[in-house]
Amino acid sequence: MQVTSVGHAGFHIQTEAGSILCDPWVNPAYFGSWFPFPDNTQLDWDTLGACDYLYVSHLHKDHFDPENLAAHVDKNATVLLPDYPVPDLERELRALGFTKFFATQDSVKHRISGGEMTVAPATPPAPGELDVMIIALRAPADGPIGDSGLVVSDGESTVFNMNDARPVDMDVLKEFGHIDVHLLQYSGAIWYPMVYDIPKKTKANFGKQKRQRGMDRCRSYIDQVGATWVVPSAGPPVFLDEQLRYLNDDHGDEGNIFPDQIVFLEQMRIHGNDGGLLxxxxxxxxxxGSESMTLTHPVPDTEVERIFTDKAAYIEDMAQRMAPVLAAEKASWAPAEGEPLIDGIRAKFEPIMRQSDLICDGIGYPVGLVMGDETVVLDFPNRIVREPKEGEGKYRYGFRIAPELVRTVLRDDEPDWVNTIFLSTRFEAWRIGGYNEFLYTFFKCLTDERIAYADGWFSEAHDDSASIELGGYEIQRRCPHLKADLGKFGVVEGTNLTCNLHGWQWDLDSGRCKTSKGHELRTRKL
Incomplete structure (x- = not known):
């Protein structure tokens, strides 16, 4: 089996039974903020796109690149489709011209043989056959209503492409036996804490914690999977816009949440794992299998090393080459001036508010949107979009967003502001109190289907009947946030519990969630 990196979370997997192209991203994403790092524009995308199977893990634009898929990927390729609660990914791929789909079942091993797919028998795949499993994550916090990981085995070698998914149950991998190669995210993919209106020193401390927790979570997954070789991937992006260059980890900032591959490979070595591959x-x-591995690069090793040792210069050179691409992206945005934004936001948001009682009540207060000279209030308790009231003061949660970005997502009828505006980091935010998960879920779910699913998901009771002992406390086994096994992801420091899956924290003496309101933990000191 040959695994070729095509940049970021993208890989081309070649087997005797055919080739699988995974998450081929090349064009800038999130309002031109994110570019693949290192540069992947020099690859032969037509040859890579002449694949037998296509796997797009989810609809984040650093995984789903419609321009690249439309221009370079063979429309006769069979799509390996994750088992998602809403059909947005399939719709988008069909709109690009793909017509052949294998609809997988979540965490079920399937056998591909002779162009057909069935549930896999217990026997290993024969030559010319493949076993595949897609682990589909379906919580509202998982990507834009869905994220996934792919396992591929040709009978000799097994690869687990986890990209930036965060599976809760890793036991399903036992059906494949030993994993030979593990591909996974280790770096940040968020706007926190950089965009928040908080003191510089506080922001740096939060960033340092976020950076380390992301790498700790990655190492937790590596320990659970136990693969022979590990490839840190799915990040970091590179920020080429002059206004965003400070986000690159090229100037010794310990609070930067975007460490690169070299940083994480050193983390692995520090903790006794020499199986990392750059x-x-x-x-x-x-x-x-696990007996033999050969790694080759497209350029001499000295040039590979220079990308990371002289990173600032590499980024500057890339920025100069990509300047026309970034300029074209900015030229595609809607103009900043126009009709009052309140009308478009009201038409988009109020119907969603009226069908999402649980989420609106979970948000629980008005939220301010400051867009240039115009301020609009999202009044979630009353399910309306309105103008500010006289003397209303500063809102508990608010965003300052350039009006051209808002006009663009309204023009394009964008169903997900989180994975357009917010991941661009082209905004500022403030909040009084903890993170509000319901608010960001709302911004992801601006369609009838999405909001109905999310509201229903939150209404289901989380099972907290099972218990574990951890750090001198008896606590519920499943994280109150997204049901992660705290026996695997929980870390206790004094009276503080951190779930490394998403970095949420609880006070063990009271069970109070320190990260967001609600989500109490059942706990008892032993």
Missing amino acids: MIPGSVVDVR
């Missing part, structure tokens, strides 16, 4: 776009791993 891949850049065009690097190829030729693997034969």
Whole structure:
């Protein structure tokens, strides 16, 4: 089996039974803020796109690149489709011209043989056959209503492409036996804490914590999977816009949440794991089970090393080459001036508010949107969009967003502001109190289907009947946030519990969630 990096979370997996192209991203994402790092524009995308199977893990634009898919990927490729609660991903791919789909079942091993897919028998795949499993994550916090990971086995070698998914139950991997190659995210993909209106020193401390927790979570997954070789991937992006260059980890900032591959490989070595592999776009791993591995790069090793040792210069050179691409992206935005934004926001948001009682009540207060000279209030308790009231003062949660960005997502009828405006980091935010999960879920779910699913998901009771002992406390086994097994992801420091899956924290003496309101933990000191 040959695994070729095509940049970021993208890989091309070549087997005797056919080739699988995974998450081929090349064009800038999130209002031109994110570019793949290192540069992958030099790859032969027509050859890579002449694949037998296509796997797009989810609809984040650093995984789902419609321009690249439309221009370079063979429409006769069969799509390996995750088992998602809403059909948005399939709709988007059909709109691009793909017509062949294998609809997988969540966490079920399937056998691909002779162009057909069935539930896999217990026997290993024969030559010319493949076993695949897609682990589909379906909570509202998982991507834009869905994220996933892919397992591929040709009978000799097994690869687990976790990209930036965060599976809760890793026991399903036991059906494949030993994993040979593990591909996973280790770096940040968020706007926190950089965009928040908080003191500089506080922001740096939060960033340092976020940076380390992300790498700790990655190492937790690596320990659970136990693969022979590990490839840090799915990040970081590179920020080429002059206004956003400070976000790159190229100036010794310990609070930067975007560490690169070299940083994480060193983390692995510090903790006793020498199985990490550095891949850049065009690097190829030729693997034969766990017995043999050959890694080759598209350029001499000295050039690979220079990308990271002289990173600022590499980014500057890339910024110069990509300047026309970034300029074209900005030219596609809607103009900043126009009709009052309140009308478009009201038409978009109020119907969603009226069908999402649980989420609106979970938000629980008005939220301010400051867009240039115009301020609009999202009054969630009353399910309306309105103008500010006289003397209303500062809102508990608020956003300052350039009006051209808001006009663009309204023009494009964008169903997800989180994975457009917010991941761009082209905004500022403030909040009084903890993180509000319901608010960001609302911004992800601006369609009838999405909001109905999210509201229903939150209404289901989380099972907290099972208990574990951890750090001198008896606590519920499943995290109150997204049901992660705290026996695997929980870390106790004094009276503080952190779930490394998403970094949420609880006070063990009271059970109070420190990260967001609600989500209390059942706990008892032993």
